[in-house]
Amino acid sequence: MLTPKKPRLPEPAIPDDVTGFELDRSVKNQLRTLSKENAVGVGQHLVMVATFLDTDIEAAQAHAETAVRRAGRVPAVREALGLVHYRKGEWAKALSEFRTARRLSGSSHMLPFMVDAERGLGRPERALDLAASPEAATLGANERIELAIVVSGIRRDLGQYEAAAVGLQLPQLKVGSREPWAPRLFYAYAEALLAKGDEDGALIWFGHAANADVDGETDADERLSELDGLVMVDLLEEEDEDEDRGGPDHRVP
DSSP states (O other): OOOOOOOOOOOOOOOTTOOSTTSOHHHHHHHTTSOHHHHHHHHHHHHHHHHHTTTOHHHHHHHHHHHHHHHTTOHHHHHHHHHHHHHTTOHHHHHHHHHHHHHHHOOOTTHHHHHHHHHHTTOHHHHHHHHTSGGGGGOOHHHHHHHHHHHHHHHHHTTOHHHHHHTTOOTTOOTTOOSTTHHHHHHHHHHHHHHTTOHHHHHHHHHHHHHHOTTOOSOHHHHHHHHHHHHHHHHHHHHHHHHHTTSTTOOOO
């Protein structure tokens, strides 16, 4: 006797203006392994994942899971679901999806996310080992910068503040850069400087991050104001102490 098939789950709606062809060429190439109709449908769901990832994570997950049901052996589909779990802080699920995507594609470009997921799981040593693996040497420039940012955060977690700062002193750490990763790199460097007690340096680099962050990707403006306020309070307290002692050069007879 044949086992009845499971009923097909309803798919989340796709707006009329989403064609599925808005995707990067590399993703569209992956979808060519599917039938034409399925490729279009999966492409539409991937577009919707990207659309909702920052605004409605549950909707993004519905589209990502639909794409996986329709094309579970397409690396970009597994990456999309992995990113949803990553944004939700579901580190083990995210790591599983990223590993599957890497196995299917042979590419390690999601390695920074994998390392950060290991960090989220409370496994900093395993995260650092993964960051130093041979696969890391295959990353492009953008991914290497993202990996350095993640590793710096892990070093801060471990109390290795000097290493956290030194690891971000890359050739790309250039004031005025308008590269997509510049706000995050500047912000991470400011965090590393602050962690090791360099408030003046942190103030400068939060400022650079705020200037570079035209899309509001970080809270550099808020951190800058907060830190600037703390520095001003410290300076005022020092002035009050100097007045109480009769000035900085006062000598008690």
